Amino acid sequence: MLTAIPIRVTTDAFAEAVETHKAMVYSIGWHFLHDRQAAEEMAQEVFLQLHRNWGAIQSPEHLLFWLRRTATHRAIDAGRKRKAQAEVALEEADEPTMLERVHDTLLSSYLQRMVGTLPEKQRSAILLRYQEDMDVEEIAEVLEMNASTVKTHIARGLEFLRGKVSRRLRKI
């Protein structure tokens, strides 16, 4: 006879997981893709995948790890599909318009756009470090790379962003 293990998808547990983590998952998509519709689509796909794989989740910590990893990888996949559009956005972001200089006084908004132009691995590492406040080892596990590579990506990403910010300040 089979041994029954009562691991089931229940409305309460899954709904609670969605409410607890939807901002985190959506934010990874939004900061990566800079497209609200694409970010929502990505986030919905992540939770649908979670629903299918609920039986593999072992603990709340594992759930968080699983969501961060899945969201990051799906954002990378979605970003690759939008590569042509991203190249256009790169040109626009690189040369802010006069209107942007005048009205875009919020550095946050500019930084968000600049993060969105980073290569995908740097972008992922920066997001997980500064959106999710994860340490290098945790990021390495999510991105399936070694810790020194993560450090390199973060360092290069910060160097690029530092350059962008200082050039922007010179233009204003």
Next chain:
Amino acid sequence: MKQPFLKLIMVGLSLSCLCAAEEFKIPGLDKMAARAKETVEVTLDQSMLQLASGFLSKDDPDEAKVKKLVAKLKGIYVRSFEFSKEGEYSASDVEIFRTQLKQPGWSRIVGVKSVDGENTEIYVLKSGEQLGGLVVLAAEPKEFTFVHIDGPINPEDLSELSGHMGIPEIVKRKPKTEKKEE
């Protein structure tokens, strides 16, 4: 069918078709689960299998065999439902699974019905010299099981597991006559 099922699996291997295996999407699973008295659900993707592999002991003979078996797998998916009475699931429920197995590359190599209502089907995904995947559908009056092993696997590996873990040994029987053709 006049040959042991392992030989049937080897016949299936001889057909050539390189196809990628993907996790099946089975609509209606939740409905079946809702009617079940007990559910066993195992979902292990490649990363979980790799994690598990690190914890399988090389010193334990059974675990060592499993460790070797799962090393190249992409996933293992099990759904098993036990119902309190007969008639809780229908032929159309089972047909949903069969529909997924009409994807290119999949072939049914075993289909057995017994008089007491136990029906077992085995499907393989052909991938060069090996199986690229294995599906078992086992339907009994009060129990239904779906197993999908995704990735390269040798049938001998599964047969070797019998005799351990509380499962009585599969007796490999030689055919009574020499090399019968299908």
Next chain:
Amino acid sequence: MTPLEEDLKKALARVEPPDGFTERLAARMGAMPARKRPPVYWRWAAAAAAAAVLFSGVSYEHERQARGEAAKEKVLLAMRITSSKLQQAQHQIEEVEGH
């Protein structure tokens, strides 16, 4: 943390998804099964929380250990079930062949 890093943290703060996100997700999923009993892993989580080691480096390794052991047990269970059903098929074939 440098001033740029502080700015990045503010820039990359989490944002809520648009209104109706959960409803749209539920619509895609359809009806979910009714709750019959709590998932087993929440009981494990309650035990872990009682130990109060969630925020230490040691707990991360313990959590990974627990995940690995649980995954191993699931693999072994899946193998048992698969072997059992293959054996069942073989017995049925033998019955049909009259062995």
